[in-house]
Amino acid sequence: MSERVLTPRNRGFLFLDSHPAGCRQLVADMWQDCPAPDHVPSGAGPVALIVGSSAGYGLAATLAGLKRAGIRGIAVSFEKAATDRRTATAGWYRTAATADLARTAGRDLVFLNGDAFSDTMKDRVADLVEQRFGGRLDFLIHSVAAPRRTDPDSGATYASVLKPIGRADRTKTLLFDEQGVPEVREVETEAAGGDDVEQTVAVMGGADWERWIDHLAGRGLLADGFTTAALSYIGSPLTAAIYRQGTIGAAKAHLEATARTLDERLGRTVGGRAVTSVNGAAVTQSSTAIPGIALYTGLLRGVLGDGLVPPIHQLAALWDQFTGAAPLTPDDEGRIRLDTWELADDVQAAVAERWEAATTDTIAGLADLDWFRAHVRRLYGFSVPGVDYGAAVTVDVPWPGQAS
Template structure:
C-alpha cells in the first residue's frame, strides 16, 4: 500500500507524475461516452499496439463497446516507485482491464516494448495459445526512440522542418495562463530525417504483420491499420513537410507495399488519417497546441470530433457497416470535419493574429489546457485531489 496526497509536477507540456483516480476517471468517462451496441457474429480477435493512450486506447474501448472484440493490448508503461507515481497509461490500463472484466470481455494486456523481437515472440505465443488468428491489427505507437531489433542501434526522432528554418507562433502556459510565444526551429539534417523515419515510419509495422503471417496468425479477411495525420497547411512546415511528414509518408508507402505484397491475397492494410486531437504525442509538436486551440475555438463542442467519435466511425468502416472513406492514395480519412474549407478559412484568420484571437476568445486555449492536464489525470471533474490516493496499482493479470 502506498497512500499519498500528490500534486502535479509540471514543466511546460510535460507532467512527470500522474493521478491514479483522475486517470481512472478519464477511462470511465470514455467507456460511458461510447454507446454500446450488440455484437453481431463471432467476436473478432484484435491486437492493439499502443493500447494505453490516444487513438490506440480509443479504438480498444470502442472495439469492446461496439464490436465485442477480444485479444491483446500492448503498451509500455512504468510502475509506481517510492518516489514517483506510475505513468498515466499504467493507471488507464488497470481501469480498462477492470471494465473489461465487469463487462465479461477477454483482453490480455502486455506491458513491454512493442519494438522488441522478444515482445513480438511473447505476443505471438499468447495469441496462438489463447485467441487464435488475428482479424484486426491496430498500429498506434508513438515514441521518441526505437531500438532496431536487427542491429541494436537506438534511433531518436526529431521534430524539425526539412530544407528551411521554421518560425511560428506558439501557445505557452505560465501558471495555467495562456500566452502567445514564438518557436524557432532549424532544419533537420539527413541523419535526423533518417532516424525519424526509423522510429515513426512503417518498418516496425511491417515487422509485426510479417511475424503474424509467419506464425500463421492472419485470419481470413485480415485487416491492419496504422494511425496517421495530415493536418492543416498552417502546420505543414513542421508536420507534413517536416521530419514527421517524411515518416508518415514512409508509413503510407508501407501500407501500399503490404497491400500489394505480403497481404495481396490475404488481407488489407490502410493508413488512417485521423483528425486533430490532444494527445501526449501531439503536445510535443511545436505550434500544434496553438493550431488545435484555434480549431476548437472555431468548431466549439458541437463541431469537435473526439477520438472516441472517430474510433467508432473507423470500426464501422472496417467491419463493413459503413463504406470505406478512401482518398486517392488509399488512405482511410476521418478528418473531413477538421479540413472543411470554411473551418480552415476561419482558423487561418485567427492564426494571422493569434494574440488578438486569444484575447477575444480564450475558450479554445482553456479547453486545450484542460485536455492536456487530463492526459495525466489532473483537473478531471468529480475527482477529489485533496485526499490521499493509492499510487501502487498492479498491472492487470
C-alpha cells in the first residue's frame, strides 16, 4: 500500500485528490452530529436501499438511517479506486468509513459500487434483498445526481445540462482564485436549445427511480407498507432562473410527477407511499457546479449562521417520518418539506438584500466565506478539524467487503 502526504490541489471548486483520513473524520463528525433516537432501535432493523449513498444528502441518508432508524440493507454508489497518479474519490473513502461505522453499530449494510442506472446493478440489489435480507424491502431512498445516464432498454446515453429555459440568464456567482481570494462576477448561461430539456429530464427526472420500483416489484420484493423517497431541492427565487425554472427544474418537476404516480400505485398494491423530500441548501459537489449557488449558499450562511440546518439533521427528520417516530406529512404535491427554515420570508428577504449588495469589495462582510471555503475543502477530506495533514496516509483503501 502506498503512503503519501497529501496537499489540496484544485481547479476552482474541483479538487484533484481526496484525503482518506479527512474523509473518515468527516463521516465520524456527521455520525456524532446525528441526533440519537429517543429509543435505540432493537432487533434486526428495517431493510433499506440507498441509491447514491456516498455523498451529500445520500450520505446523510445512509448515516442517519443507520443511527436513527437502525437500518440494514444495501447502499449503492459509483466511485473510483486510487491509481498511481490519483487518490481514490472522496466518496470511496467516505464509504469505507461508513462501512466501519455500520459494522461497529452491528448493522448489516452491504456497499455496492457501480452504475445505479443499469439493470445489472438492479439485479445485484434484488438478488441481495432476496438471498440476504429475507426477500422484503421496507424503504428506498433515491439520491442520484449524475451528468449522464444510459437507458438500459434503448442503449441511448443522455446528458444533463444546467441551462435556463426560454432565454439566456445573467446571474452573480462567487469564485475564488488560486490564493483563495473571493470574486463576485456576473456570468451568462445560454438558454437551453434542441433537446436539452428532454436530455436533462431523462437523466435527473423520475425515470430511474420508477425503474428501481418496477424492478423490485417485479421480483415481489416490496414489503407491505413499503415507503420510498427521491431527494430533491427547490431553492430560492434568487437562483430560480438557472435552477427551478431551468432544465434541472424541469427534471425536478418530472420527479414530483413520478412521485404522485408511484404513490397511487404503491398505495394500491402494498399499502405503501412514495414522496419527494425537498431538502434545504448545502455545500455539495453537485451544487457547487451550478452558477449562483455558491454565492447564494455563502450569503444564506451569513444570514443564518448556525441556524443553517445541516443535511444530517434534515435526513434524521425524514427517517423519523419514515419509521413513524413523527407523522409523515407531505404537502399537496406529495413533497416532504425539510427546507422551510431556508425559504422563510424573513430569511429570503435578508439574503436578497445581501445578494443585491454583493460585489467583490463587499462580499467578505455579507457572506460567511471562511465557512463556505472550509466546507468545499471538506467535500474532499481537507480542512477537517482534528486531522494531521502533515502525516503520510495510506491512499489504497479497500472497498468494503474486499481484501486489502
